[in-house]
Every structure is written in structure tokens, then in C-alpha cells.
Amino acid sequence: MAARRKTVDELLAWLMNRGGIAHRNEALRAGFAIALVRSFVREGHAQLVRRVWLTHPTAPEDLRTAASSGGSISCTSLARRRGWWMPETVGTELHLHLRPGSASTGLGDGWEGVTHWTKPLIPSERALTGTVEDALLHIATCLDRDTALVVWESASRTERIAPQTLRGMGWTSIAARELAGAVTGLSDSGLETLVVTPLRRWGLEVRQQIYLAGRPVDVLVGDRLVLQIDGYEFHSSSAQRARDIAHDAELRLRGYTVLRFSYSQVVHDWSLVERTVRSAVGARLHLAS
DSSP states (O other): OOOOOOOOHHHHHHTTTTTTTEHHHHHHHOOOOHHHHHHHHHTTTTTEEEEEEOOOOTTOOOHHHHHHHHHHHHHHHHHHHTOOOOOSSOOOOOEEEEEETOOOOOOTTTSSSEEEEOOSSOOOOOOOOOOOHHHHHHHHHHHHHHHHHHHHHHHHHHOOHHHHHHHSOSSSSSHHHHHHOOOOOOOOSHHHHHHHHHHHHOOOOOOEEEEEEEEEEEEEETTEEEEEESSSSOSSSSHHHHHHHHHHHHHHHTOOOOEEEEEEHHHHOOOHHHHHHHHHHHTTTSOOO
């Protein structure tokens, strides 16, 4: 008995379930005949970009741009798609990964994004979203070191990549190798990394996410100086805030100095945070009496 031929409506539903964009070969593997795909495009249901990408007008703009360029989304653009944390000060322009020797990108003179022409770090199928490894490589050269480390730390936690695995990669840039060596996998948020990185450069002993008085603290400097960092959307409920205040009080009763900083202070007023911590260290509040 011959297999039932699929319809245009089924192909449209299939494409929309994939965000409005998919490789032609994927449609063929899903059982849609090549004649149906051609008819689908000819009748205006979708556009065939670079002769391989079935693209519906409602598909996300960044994916349509990646398809038309023959590249893939990478760097900070991929980081945002995958939910890696980064400061709001990082630009939102689209970053594309293009392979050396690629044909004309078709991006045009008005292109305002960023292109990364690098050989892929690991073999992968042609896709509109790049690999985690290539995104990290590009981030290492696109952002300043401290901000790049924030994103690398977030990627390590979000993607569950052990720091040892990152250090074992064949990174092709010095910046990426240095970041791989610096990742700890300990930061509970990107804000912690922004705080901890300069403290370590000062030569201070810094520990993260250790339990004191029954709850974890973000950062312990030396023996007695606790730094708590409130994220942009964290500690927002009154109940959570009450628990934070109670824990801070218990820590003070046990002889710790507690400094609590907000997202806005860390990201937009770092000089105040730095001055406060330096003053506390200068007063030897980080040392056991």
C-alpha cells in the first residue's frame, strides 16, 4: 500500500512548529516530497533562502539574517538565546559566525552587526545557531576580559560544562585559553563574577557559595567579610527579603561583617562598591580577631 502523500497545510504546520524556518533537507527527511516543497515555495507559502532554507515571513529576524548570510548566530547573540547572563551594558547587535572561504554573505552595505570569520572549533552540522564552543571563542575576543569571564561562568553553569572540560578544549586564541583557565564554575550569578574577579586581582582570599549560619553566602573575603549581591530579579519578595535580613543579623552576631550590594551598584556604580570593600579590607574587617 502506497504511503499517503502529505499536503501543503501539513508542510506549513510542520514549518511553523519549527519557528517558521527549517532546512530543506530536514523537510525531505520528515517525509515531504521535493515536488511538494517546490510547490510550497512557488505558491508563496515560504521563501527558499540560499536555495536551502525554507523561511516563513514570521520567522525570527535574527534567524532569517543568519540564513540569508550563510552563517550562524554566535557570540553574545547566541549567549542571549541560550539564557547566559551578561550585564545590560553589553551591546545587542547581531553576531554571526561565517566560515573562512564562504561565498558572498549577502548582508549588504547596511549591515550593522558583527561577523566572526573563524574555522569551527568542533565539527557540526550547518545550522542557524552556532555551537556553544564557538560562541565562547568569539566572546573572548569581543568583550573585555572581566565581562567575558562573567559570560563564560554563566555558560559553564547553564550548559553544565565543567571548568576542566573548558580547559581541555583546543582554543585558538590566547584570550580564550586564559578565560578557560580562570573559570571556576562557582558563581551563583554573573554579578558575583563581576565582584570576585577584581578582588582576586587584589590578592585577597575569596571563597564563593559557602555555608555560614545554615545558608550559603555569595562571597566570603578572608575570614570574616561577607559580600551579598542581590540580583536584578532576585530577593524581590518580602518573605525572601525578611530571610535575607535575618541571616545578615545572625552573621553579625557571629562576628562577621556583612556588606550587601544591589545589581545597580555592581553594574552601574562599581567605584562605590570597590571603595567600600577596600575600606573594609583596610580596616581589617576580613580578618579574624
